[in-house]
Structures are given as C-alpha cells and as structure tokens.
Amino acid sequence: MTTALTGRVHLSGVTRRYGTRTALDGVDLELGPGVTGLLGRNGAGKTTLMRCLATDLDATSGRMRLLGLDPSRAPERTDIRRRLGYLPQNPDFYPHFTAFALLDYMAVLKELGGRRARHDEVRRVLRQVGLYDRRHSRVRRLSGGMRQRLALASALMGDPDLLLLDEPTVGLDPEQRIRFRNLVSRLAVDSTVVLSTHQIEDVAALCGHIVCLDGGRVVFDGAPGDLLARARGHVWEGPGDPGSGLTSWRLPDGRHRVLTPGSPLPPGTAFRAVEPTLEDAYLLLVGVSGAEPAEAVR
Amino acid sequence: MRRTATFVRLTVFNTVRLLRGPFLLPGSVLFLLYSTWSGSYPGQSVDSWYAEMSTSALFLAAIGFGAVTPSAVREARHPVISATPLGRTGRITALALAAVLLLWALLTGLGLWLWLAAEPLPPAGIIDPFAFPVPFLVAAAGPLGALLLVLWTRSYLPLVLLALCLPLYLVYNGIVFSERLNSAVSRATVALQQVISPFPDFSVSLSAVNLHSLAYSCLVTAALLVLVLGARHRVRVLVATSAAAALLAAGALGVAVHGNSTVWREGASEPREYADDEVYGVEGPWPCQEIEGVTYCPLPGYDSWVPSWHAALDPVLDELPEAARADAPVVWQDANWYTREFDVPRPAVTVHDYMDPDSHPWYSYLYSSFARKTLGMSVGPPAPYGLDDCRGTGQARTVVVAWVVDRVVASHTPDDLYLRTDTMAIALADLAPSPADLVLGRRIVSVPPERMHALLEEHWERISSGGMDTLELAALLEVPIAEDQDRIAEAAEWNTVFSDMEPNLYEAWNPYAPLCPTDT
The missing domain is CATH 3.30.413 (Sulfite Reductase Hemoprotein; domain 1)
Structure with missing residues (x-):
C-alpha cells in the first residue's frame, strides 16, 4: 500500500475507453470523507467514473485505490464491495419483489449477517427513506419517486464507507429532497459520498468538494467557494437583452442575467456585477449551448 | 468463508422464494394429482420403481423449468446489484443450486414414497447404485435449461414454452384432436426423449447399462451448466465455455453411440443375452x-x-x-x-x-x-x-389343460362365469384345438371333479404322453361327442361352441405349430 494515498478514493491517470471512444481521460482524483459533487454535462463521463468507483467497470489504464484497496485485484475488489453503497443511474428493479424482499435480497448480497440482523437493517433503511409503510408493496406498484427512494435505501444498507449516488434525487419531491439532504449530510460525517447530479442546488446544499468533468477530463477539482471565486466578475444583471453570443436568461422581474466568460466587462453600462451562484459558476466552467467554456474561469 | 456464507444465505433466500412462488409447489401438487389420475403405479420391482422415478424426474424437470424462470429473469433483466461481493456467476449458481436442491428433495420424497408403497418390501430386483443419480440429473436439467434460455433471451421464454407445450402434451395423451398435430407432438416428444436419454428402456440391474446412462446424463448436465455459467459473459469467456460445452456434448454423443452399439445393440438381429452375473453385485448364476x-x-x-x-x-x-x-x-x-x-x-x-x-x-x-x-x-x-410350444389338436390332454385352468380360476372366482369361460377359451386357443376339443372342453366343466381326478389318476401316463385322444376321453367320461378331432376348429365352430361369448373373439393361436409329440 502506498502511504501517500491518504484519501478514501485515489485515482491517478485513470482512463477508460469503449472501443475507440474515450469516456475518461487521465482522471486524477483524491477524495476523503464528506460529500463530493460530481458535475458535468451529459456524456461528460460521470456515470463511467461512478461505475469505475463502484468496481463495476475496470479502468483501461491508470491506477485506482478505493478505501485503501486495489479494485483490479479480485479479493480486494470484493473487500471494496463489502464497504460500498452504490445507487446506479436509472435503477431497474425486479418488479415482482416487494420492497422488503428486494432489500432483503440486497442485504443477503451485501453480506449483512443472519436473517434477524438482515431484517433489522432492512427495516432501518426503509424507515430512513420513509418507505417502511410500503414495505409489503410490490416494486411495480411504487411510484417513480418511491422506487428512487428504494434504490437509495439499498445503497445505504450496511452503513457503507463509500457511497456512490448517481442522480439520486431524480423523481423526489421537495420534501423528500430535503430529507435526502439531511440523510446524506449525516452519513458524510464518517463516509465518503460521491454525488453525481445535474441538480446544482443539491450540490450547493450538500457538497464540500466539487469535481467537474468535461469530455472525460477533470476540469475543476476543489471547494465550491473556489469555483464561485472563479466566477466572480463574470456574472451580471441589468435591463434589456444583451444580444447574441452571450449566455443570458430573463429573470422574473424582467431584467436579464448575463454570463461573460471571456470579458470582465459588462456588455452595456446598465449592467452591474452580481454575486455568482454555483450554477453560474458551473455554466461558466463548462459553457452552454455549444459556446466554448470559459478559459479564464478554468 | 464470508463469501461461502453469503452464497449459502442466497441459496436459502432463493429456495424460500421458489417455494413461495406460483409454480413449484402448485406444480408439484398438480403433478401428484395427475399421477394419481393417470393411474401411476409404484410397481413391485426396482425396474417399475425406477420407471416411475424417471417419469417423475421429467415432470419435476418441467416444473423446475417454469419455477426458476421468474428468478432467472430477475438476474438476467434486472441486474441492479452489480457492485456486490457475490458476483453474477455466484448469484446464478446460487439460484440454480436452490432450484436443483428443491427438485431433488421433491424427487427423493417421491422416490421414497414409491419405494415404500411396494408390497412386499423392498421391491424385487437389484438396482445398480450408478442408476440412482440419473433421474436427479434429469430433474436438474429443467432449471438449468430455463436459466440458459432466460439468460440468453432475457425473456420469460421458458414459461411461454411450458404454457404452449405442456397442455398440448397432456391433451395429446388423452385426446386425439388432429392427426397432423398429434403427429407433431409425438415427434417432438420422441425428440425430447432422445435428448434426455438416447437409450432404449433397459433394466437398472445391469451395470453396463447404468454406467452409460450415468455418463451421458453427467455430460449433458455439465454441458448445460457450463453454458449457463458462460452466458452473457465477455467474448473470451463465452468462447471458452462454448468450446467446453461442445466438448461435453460430443462426449455425450459418443457415449450414446457406444452404448447403443454395444449394450443395447440397436439394429442387431440377435439380441444379446445377459447372464445373471452381469447384474450388479451378482457372482455366478442366481440360484433356483x-x-x-x-x-x-x-x-x-x-x-x-x-x-x-x-x-x-x-x-x-x-x-x-x-x-x-x-x-x-x-x-x-x-x-x-x-x-x-x-x-x-x-x-x-x-x-x-x-x-x-x-x-x-x-x-x-x-x-x-x-x-x-x-x-x-x-x-x-x-x-x-x-418357443417350444406345440398344438394339441385332438389330444385328450388339450381338454385336460382347459379343465385344470377352469378349476383353478373357479377356485378364485367361482361366480364369474365370463372370466371362467374366457380363460378356458384362451387356454384352448393356445393349443389349436379341434371341434371335438372345443365341445368336450365346454362340457367337461360339468363332470364332477372327483370323477375327473379318478380318471386322471388312472390314465395319467397315457394322457400326459399324448396317447389318449379326445374322443376316447369323451367316451371314458360318457360325454357323447360327434365332432371331428383331427382338424383345427374353424371360426364358425368357435362361435357355435362359445355362443355365449362375443362372436369371432377366439381362434387357434398357433395353427402352424407342430403337433405335440406322443410317446406311444
């Protein structure tokens, strides 16, 4: 074991190819306890990275160490899986299971001890996600949001040291989303949580660390404050449409919010610099509508 | 150790799921009801017991084929749990093991019941221990086959096949509804039977037979298992398992060909005779x-x-x-x-x-x-x-045989006149009787038995040597007979003498057999 690798997740030059297409390109990462938000547009490589972290995919090249173990070695991979919780994107559950049976099945696979201990754990996570009352309902009878919570419950079983959540809040109502945030916040005290999402507000609410992928490369790796700092001076609000070539949108009060990746100056004298949000910072980082990402921000 | 424990727990989990499922227990109960309805009989020999076991194994294989399908679909179509310590192969193996163990438990219970139903116990005959595993392997092939189909098609295909084929097969056994359809079902059944066992029926007592049968079943089951474990893996695993399965299947084919040519001697003009010491555990001829x-x-x-x-x-x-x-x-x-x-x-x-x-x-x-x-x-x-039978046309002993048979049958069922007459007619038919034999045969039942006993005692030598003819016996019994004793009776004469029975029911069985030799 390399003593220098102090984080629970350590990736060094990890590349993953599907045939001729490169999904991950020399990714370096070091993640410790806490919630890390994984951002990036569709096809940026987020799900591939999550599957690599979940030991579901091997890296084509590079080094990975998860929880201090090497996932390319079968026995160590098994040990990693014992301490891993994974909520995949679009989980597809067997529809004829009841919620309880499904989680019991997962609990067996996660080696959660004898029947009584297993069932206690199933009940615990069902309560955590607010599905205890629907434990005898078949999966096919659950709503989309409920299925998402069920998937979350399966990932939470056994208090994993590394929790990988790929789009976990899709389909959750606002109340459930708050509940989810509280839950993840509590878990992140001791665990490493990687949250892959397009919901910037979830990242803003939960993550002390953000990793942004674009085209399979890490384009940002740092604290949310650092990302915001990079965006300062590039976000403006003012009356009227600033015209084409700039990323802008109309606000409810009729004014426009404008992102100016290339220039620190507003497009018109009436525009004033405002404090960027995380979403502004992200959009400035990766660019939108085919616009080139802001090199100045990167 | 932890993975082994997990594997065991998953097997138990799958076992409970299968038991609670809509196919296994209901299917088994239906099978038992069908067996009872169709008059399955445990028999009193190891061969009839084994035949019932083999049939049961086939039905249980069909039940397992359906029962394992939903769980197999779960593994094939909804594999949400990729990042678990127990991998996909482990999960598939645990499912297969659960289904197979359940079927084996059912088959064992059924086998014990069939065995204990024999009277006297144990069933007669000697069973070669190599014969025991074969029905269990056949039963195991059901869930393995379903797993293979589901893993490849990711569909409920086994259930679809069962829903189509099983009712057709059951109806085919009871109702003829179209010659073409029945012929198709018949051909499919024969083809399936050929795959399950390419050997004709044979005794479970003979070691050579069971060795071939066991080897074939092991190779086919192993090929299935290898294909199941290799299904939907990476290309190199797929190629390796397919090659291994092909080798195993080739081995099974070789065993089938070898067995049929040496043990069963398919197509041979003279059947091979087996001495008693070719039965498992027997040395030398079995004592009389x-x-x-x-x-x-x-x-x-x-x-x-x-x-x-x-x-x-x-x-x-x-x-x-x-x-x-x-x-x-x-x-x-x-x-x-x-x-x-x-x-x-x-x-x-x-x-x-x-x-x-x-x-x-x-x-x-x-x-x-x-x-x-x-x-x-x-x-x-x-x-x-x-093969050493002869005809007794016109010989007094032909009538004596008919009389003895009637006496013994009457001792069991004195009031069943139909059975007595039928049995006598069949006994006479075997000897190609003359018209005189027929008439005296019917009349002799009225002769007091003491008189017959005395007559047989007095004339045994002549009667048993064929020296006495039918007309002489009639004369001794003072039964007037006008019919001919030197030719075989024709159908009309049978109908006349046995007018109380259905016409044309009887005729001489072996009219071209040589006349029984006489010692006169």
Whole structure:
C-alpha cells in the first residue's frame, strides 16, 4: 500500500475507453470523507467514473485505490464491495419483489449477517427513506419517486464507507429532497459520498468538494467557494437583452442575467456585477449551448 | 468463508422464494394429482420403481423449468446489484443450486414414497447404485435449461414454452384432436426423449447399462451448466465455455453411440443375452429354488416373488395326480428390459419381471402354460417364451389343460362365469384345438371333479404322453361327442361352441405349430 494515498478514493491517470471512444481521460482524483459533487454535462463521463468507483467497470489504464484497496485485484475488489453503497443511474428493479424482499435480497448480497440482523437493517433503511409503510408493496406498484427512494435505501444498507449516488434525487419531491439532504449530510460525517447530479442546488446544499468533468477530463477539482471565486466578475444583471453570443436568461422581474466568460466587462453600462451562484459558476466552467467554456474561469 | 456464507444465505433466500412462488409447489401438487389420475403405479420391482422415478424426474424437470424462470429473469433483466461481493456467476449458481436442491428433495420424497408403497418390501430386483443419480440429473436439467434460455433471451421464454407445450402434451395423451398435430407432438416428444436419454428402456440391474446412462446424463448436465455459467459473459469467456460445452456434448454423443452399439445393440438381429452375473453385485448364476417338487428360477433379487408364484401354481398340481409333480416344468423368470441367458435343461414356463404378484391377469396365462408343460406339451429342446410350444389338436390332454385352468380360476372366482369361460377359451386357443376339443372342453366343466381326478389318476401316463385322444376321453367320461378331432376348429365352430361369448373373439393361436409329440 502506498502511504501517500491518504484519501478514501485515489485515482491517478485513470482512463477508460469503449472501443475507440474515450469516456475518461487521465482522471486524477483524491477524495476523503464528506460529500463530493460530481458535475458535468451529459456524456461528460460521470456515470463511467461512478461505475469505475463502484468496481463495476475496470479502468483501461491508470491506477485506482478505493478505501485503501486495489479494485483490479479480485479479493480486494470484493473487500471494496463489502464497504460500498452504490445507487446506479436509472435503477431497474425486479418488479415482482416487494420492497422488503428486494432489500432483503440486497442485504443477503451485501453480506449483512443472519436473517434477524438482515431484517433489522432492512427495516432501518426503509424507515430512513420513509418507505417502511410500503414495505409489503410490490416494486411495480411504487411510484417513480418511491422506487428512487428504494434504490437509495439499498445503497445505504450496511452503513457503507463509500457511497456512490448517481442522480439520486431524480423523481423526489421537495420534501423528500430535503430529507435526502439531511440523510446524506449525516452519513458524510464518517463516509465518503460521491454525488453525481445535474441538480446544482443539491450540490450547493450538500457538497464540500466539487469535481467537474468535461469530455472525460477533470476540469475543476476543489471547494465550491473556489469555483464561485472563479466566477466572480463574470456574472451580471441589468435591463434589456444583451444580444447574441452571450449566455443570458430573463429573470422574473424582467431584467436579464448575463454570463461573460471571456470579458470582465459588462456588455452595456446598465449592467452591474452580481454575486455568482454555483450554477453560474458551473455554466461558466463548462459553457452552454455549444459556446466554448470559459478559459479564464478554468 | 464470508463469501461461502453469503452464497449459502442466497441459496436459502432463493429456495424460500421458489417455494413461495406460483409454480413449484402448485406444480408439484398438480403433478401428484395427475399421477394419481393417470393411474401411476409404484410397481413391485426396482425396474417399475425406477420407471416411475424417471417419469417423475421429467415432470419435476418441467416444473423446475417454469419455477426458476421468474428468478432467472430477475438476474438476467434486472441486474441492479452489480457492485456486490457475490458476483453474477455466484448469484446464478446460487439460484440454480436452490432450484436443483428443491427438485431433488421433491424427487427423493417421491422416490421414497414409491419405494415404500411396494408390497412386499423392498421391491424385487437389484438396482445398480450408478442408476440412482440419473433421474436427479434429469430433474436438474429443467432449471438449468430455463436459466440458459432466460439468460440468453432475457425473456420469460421458458414459461411461454411450458404454457404452449405442456397442455398440448397432456391433451395429446388423452385426446386425439388432429392427426397432423398429434403427429407433431409425438415427434417432438420422441425428440425430447432422445435428448434426455438416447437409450432404449433397459433394466437398472445391469451395470453396463447404468454406467452409460450415468455418463451421458453427467455430460449433458455439465454441458448445460457450463453454458449457463458462460452466458452473457465477455467474448473470451463465452468462447471458452462454448468450446467446453461442445466438448461435453460430443462426449455425450459418443457415449450414446457406444452404448447403443454395444449394450443395447440397436439394429442387431440377435439380441444379446445377459447372464445373471452381469447384474450388479451378482457372482455366478442366481440360484433356483425348489418348493414341493417345483423348481423356480427367479431373476437376481426376485426371490420374494417365488412364494406368490408357488401359491398360484400349486393349485394346478393339486388338480393333477401326485405323479404330475415330477413332470412339472421349471418356472423361469425372464427380464422385461433385457434377454436373460436361458440355461434350463427342462421344459420351462416363462414369467416376466412385470408379472408382479398382484397382477392377476397374468395368472391365467401361467395356469395354462404350466398345465400344458406338466402334461408334456412341448416340442424340441427346452426354450423360453413358449418357443417350444406345440398344438394339441385332438389330444385328450388339450381338454385336460382347459379343465385344470377352469378349476383353478373357479377356485378364485367361482361366480364369474365370463372370466371362467374366457380363460378356458384362451387356454384352448393356445393349443389349436379341434371341434371335438372345443365341445368336450365346454362340457367337461360339468363332470364332477372327483370323477375327473379318478380318471386322471388312472390314465395319467397315457394322457400326459399324448396317447389318449379326445374322443376316447369323451367316451371314458360318457360325454357323447360327434365332432371331428383331427382338424383345427374353424371360426364358425368357435362361435357355435362359445355362443355365449362375443362372436369371432377366439381362434387357434398357433395353427402352424407342430403337433405335440406322443410317446406311444
């Protein structure tokens, strides 16, 4: 074991190819306890990275160490899986299971001890996600949001040291989303949580660390404050449409919010610099509508 | 150790799921009901027991084929749990093991019940231990086949197949609804049977047979298992498992061809004869037993049937003079599924291993053939299967055989006149009787038995040697007979004499057989 690798997740030059297409390109990462938000547009490589972290995919090249173990070695991979919780994107559950049976099945696979201990754990996570009352309902009878919570419950079983959540809040109502945030916040005290999402507000609410992928490369790796700092001076609000070539949108009060990746100056004298949000910072980082990402921000 | 424990827990989990599922237990109950309805009979020999086991194994395989499908679909179509310590192969194996163990438990229970239902216990015959695993392997092939289909198609195809084929098969066995469809079902059934066992039926007592059968079943099941474990893996795993499965299948084909050419001798003009020492655990010829002057040569392991044969045949001798015991033939048992080496120096009657002690219809045949041979009615060197039978046209002993058979049948069922007449007619038909034989045969039942006994005692030598003809016997009994005794009776004469029975029901069975030799 390399003593220098102090984080629970350590990736060094990890590349993953599907045939001729490169999904991950020399990714370096070091993640410790806490919630890390994984951002990036569709096809940026987020799900591939999550599957690599979940030991579901091997890296084509590079080094990975998860929880201090090497996932390319079968026995160590098994040990990693014992301490891993994974909520995949679009989980597809067997529809004829009841919620309880499904989680019991997962609990067996996660080696959660004898029947009584297993069932206690199933009940615990069902309560955590607010599905205890629907434990005898078949999966096919659950709503989309409920299925998402069920998937979350399966990932939470056994208090994993590394929790990988790929789009976990899709389909959750606002109340459930708050509940989810509280839950993840509590878990992140001791665990490493990687949250892959397009919901910037979830990242803003939960993550002390953000990793942004674009085209399979890490384009940002740092604290949310650092990302915001990079965006300062590039976000403006003012009356009227600033015209084409700039990323802008109309606000409810009729004014426009404008992102100016290339220039620190507003497009018109009436525009004033405002404090960027995380979403502004992200959009400035990766660019939108085919616009080139802001090199100045990167 | 943890992975082993997880594997065991998952197997238990799958077992509970299968038991709670809508197919396994309901299917098993339906199978038992169907077995009862269709008159499945445990039998009293190891071969009939094994035949029932084999049939049960097939049905259980079909039940397992359906029962495992939903769980297999779960693994094939909804694999949400990729990042778990137990991998996909482990999960599939645990599912297969759960299904197979459940089917094996059911088959074991069924086998025990069938075994214990035999009377007397244990069932007669010797079973080669190599025969035991084969039905279990056949049962296991059901869930393995379903897993393979589901993993490849990611669909409920096994259930679709079952829903289409099983009702068709069951109906096919009971109802003919279209010649073309029945023919198709029949061909499909034969093809399936050929895959399950490419060998004709054979006795489970013979080691050579069971070795081939076991080797074939092991190779086919192993090929299935390898294909299941390799399904939907990476290309190099797929290629390796497919190659291994092809090798195993080739081995199975080789065993089938070798077995059919050497053991079953498909297409051979002369069947191979098996000596008793080719039965598992037997050294040398299986010993014959003598009871009250009658020699019985049972197949290895069938000694428990001898008392019932003797109980059936001793009344035949009771109707004849004491001197007849010395002329009684050997009662020699042949196997149903193979040809037993015949090494009996005296005339013999052949009983088969399907003629179990409760199977009374066979007894009429036994009374008749035993009485014939006791009355010296055989020709040439001793031979099994009645190959030394002859016709007794016009001979007094032909009528005596009919009388003895009627006496013995009447002792069991005195009021069943139809059975008595039918049995007598069949006994006569075997001897190609003359019109005089027919008439005297019908009338002789009215002669007081004491008078017949006295007459037989007095004239035994002449009667049993064929020296007395039918008309002389009629004269001695003072029964006037006008009919001819020198030719075989024709259908019209049968109909006249047996006018109380259905017309054209009887005729001479072996009119071209040589006349039974006389010692005069």
